[in-house]
Amino acid sequence: MKTGIIIIFHNNAKEIDTSFFIEQINQSLNLELCLVNNDSKDETNHLLNTIKASCSNVSVVNIRKFTSDNAAVKAGARYMYNAFELNHLGYVSINMLNIKYHGLNGLMQMICKNQELILNYNYKNLKRKQTLKQRLFSVTDYLKQLKVNNPFINLQYQTNL
Incomplete structure (x- = not known):
């Protein structure tokens, strides 16, 4: 069994x-990624499908009518x-x-470098039966709680204080 990440x-x-x-x-073959395109009007969906074609652990969900981030996460989670x-x-x-300084590449590096921590997400504190929503976690919030020293994570929370 794997851990999945929805972006x-x-x-x-x-x-x-x-x-x-x-x-x-x-480099992150133990993670299953779901890239969700939330009704982009540019070439985002095409680029996500290009990535999917080159990676065995990537799925793409295309939402055709713009929705909230929570609804987009739920659509990716159901899939x-x-x-x-x-x-x-x-x-x-x-x-x-805040992707202004490190961009999406910083996000991808953060996920890749911390995949072991993500894979071991809080197993000890989880109940046996959980609903779909209870099994979802914010990757950046989780890594912040673990005090991961990563410029991307640190920047996110310095600017949001």
Whole structure:
């Protein structure tokens, strides 16, 4: 069983470096990624599908009518739980992050470098039966709680104070 990560995109084509994403994702084979396109009007969906074509552990969900980040996370979660046997499922919404300084590449590096911590997400404190919503966790909040020293994580919480 794996851990999944949902990443929500909306009009992020200019920030997506497909080669870098593919390189990072191919180093994270124990994670199952779901890239959710939340009704982008640019080339975001095309770029996400290009990444999917080069990575065995990537799925793409395309939402055709813009929805809230919570609803987009839920759509990705429903897909992931139906398609894979997952221990846990984390999420990241790009629109809620400060990507100005480290960009999406910083996010992908953070996920890749901390995949062991993400894979071992809080197993000891979890109840046996949980609803779909209870099994979702924010990847950035979780790594912040663990006091992971990562410029991307540190920047997110310095600017949001």
